[in-house]
Amino acid sequence: MATVQISARVDETLKIALERYCRSRGIVMNHFIQEALLDRLEELEDIEDLQNIRHEPTRPLSEVLKDLKLDGTL
Numbered sequence: 001m002a003t004v005q006i007s008a009r010v011d012e013t014l015k016i017a018l019e020r021y022c023r024s025r026g027i028v029m030n031h032f033i034q035e036a037l038l039d040r041l042e043e044l045e046d047i048e049d050l051q052n053i054r055h056e057p058t059r060p061l062s063e064v065l066k067d068l069k070l071d072g073t074l
Contacts, residue, residue, distance in 0.1 A: 065071040
């Protein structure tokens with residue numbers, strides 16, 4: 001994957017904390033930030049999926065069990 005540079009302004013305290021955290025654990029800050037951004041994008045997608053699921057109609061349990069052939073009938 002090709003890499004490009006991005007720029008963002010953050011609170012100085014946050015930057016210092018991030019530098020200390022990465023240094024103390026031997027983590028490259030660029031890798032940490034990339035992983036954090038990917039994780040956040042995945043969370044946002046999960047939230048959207050959850051909101052969509054909440055608007056789906058529900059089905060009675062008996063119907064679900066029947067579809068799964070777990071209702072005791074053949």
